[in-house]
Amino acid sequence: MTHPNHPLQRVKEKLHNQLPEKHLEKISKRWIRLGHVLLIKIPQELEKHEKIIAKAFAETIPGVRTVAKPIKPVEGVSRTPNIHIIYGDKKTEVTHKENRCYYIFDVSKQLFCPGNISERIRMAKTAMKNETVVDLFAGIGQFTIPIAVHTGAAKVYACEINPQTYKYLRQNCKKNRVEKIVQPRLGHCVSVAPRRVADRVVMGLVKHTHLYLPLALETLKESGGIIHYHETVPLHLINTRPFERVEKTAEKYGYKVSFLGITKVKRYAPGVEHIVLDAKLG
Ligand SMILES: C[S@@+](CC[C@H](N)C(=O)[O-])C[C@H]1O[C@@H](n2cnc3c(N)ncnc32)[C@H](O)[C@@H]1O
Structure with missing residues (x-):
């Protein structure tokens, strides 16, 4: 059971009147936040509704301006990620902070x-x-x-x-x-x-x-x-x-x-x- 204040719970509440319960249950519990970009997996049966799901995430998690999904495995010598922007700002260059270090990179080009x-x-x-x-x-x-x-x-x-x-x-x-x-x-x-x-x-x-x-x-x-x-x-x-x-x-x-x-x-x-x-x- 997810805590009522957990972002996923709040996303589900937002979508309550737009998607049936069986779809809400399929929304992924895991996501990756890199700077202002949130990466989430969208199960195939939810693809039709991905825009409203992504919008609900962007509106729920402070600082998220872009929601994207990985579309293919990471590729090549440079290990380039493949992502598709579902919602929001098309800019994929982020400033990500971790362990008191800043990392500027393009989420669609470099793997972090x-x-x-x-x-x-x-x-x-x-x-x-x-x-x-x-x-x-x-x-x-x-x-x-x-x-x-x-x-x-x-x-x-x-x-x-x-x-x-x-x-x-x-x-x-x-x-x-x-x-x-x-x-x-x-x-x-x-x-x-x-x-x-x-x-x-x-x-x-x-x-x-x-x-x-x-x-x-x-x-x-x-x-x-x-x-x-x-x-x-x-x-x-x-x-x-x-x-x-x-x-x-x-x-x-x-x-x-x-x-x-x-x-x-x-x-x-x-x-x-x-x-x-x-x-x-x-
Ligand atoms: C998967 S990333 C890993 C980055 C970091 N070391 C880490 O583990 O998070 C590997 C990086 O090594 C670079 N790379 C691959 N082969 C290389 C080579 N022969 N000489 C220098 N850089 C290379 C790629 O372009 C890529 O940026």
Whole structure:
């Protein structure tokens, strides 16, 4: 039973005279709020009524000016979301605030994954004062910004291949007043990542991250450091595959590895988990 003051309850009350009870029951309990944009899933049987449902959400949740729905799975190397605006302001550039950091981006072009929030918060506590960090897949700064804002890191090199996303990355450095700490680099991380500088390497990519383990190790200081290796891994391989991949690369580069811990970020797909393995190489 939803609390009477819960936004969903208020949305249902608004729609009470417009939709039958069986439709009201189908309205999704989950939504994502990014700046002024609310993303909701609309079940197929409610598509005919999506405009009035979206309007009710916009009128109920303060600060929401746009209501949109995801229409296709996230696509491509840049992980571009596909959304359709159902109601309100067509402007999809948002300023989203989380953990005292600001993120400006276009909800229809850059992915800001709500499921990764625990990892963004963890990174803001994990990096150490005066460290040099390399973020190989910086996006709009999902990890770079909280590290630069909260940890006292001396330098964060942030690599991003997509020019539009890079533009927001730079803007976010300015907005969060960390331009002196962060050095954004536009291009393929293999070409633009600095070598032999990092105390810590962040590898926030899914699906193909293992292909970049050699680069991560080349980025570390010669004496070694810590890598945060993300992997989307079938549940039955969680305790083997990520560890073996890191171990194998470390061996090739003559490093000894100690594993500091494995963190579950989110369920990526049925039977597949997004994890981060923290490893110390030296
Ligand atoms: C899924 S986003 C993740 C952003 C952030 N690391 C996070 O986990 O929330 C991955 C980002 O890496 C960028 N990217 C993908 N391949 C890259 C490469 N080879 N070099 C640099 N950036 C890359 C994409 O354009 C995208 O912005």
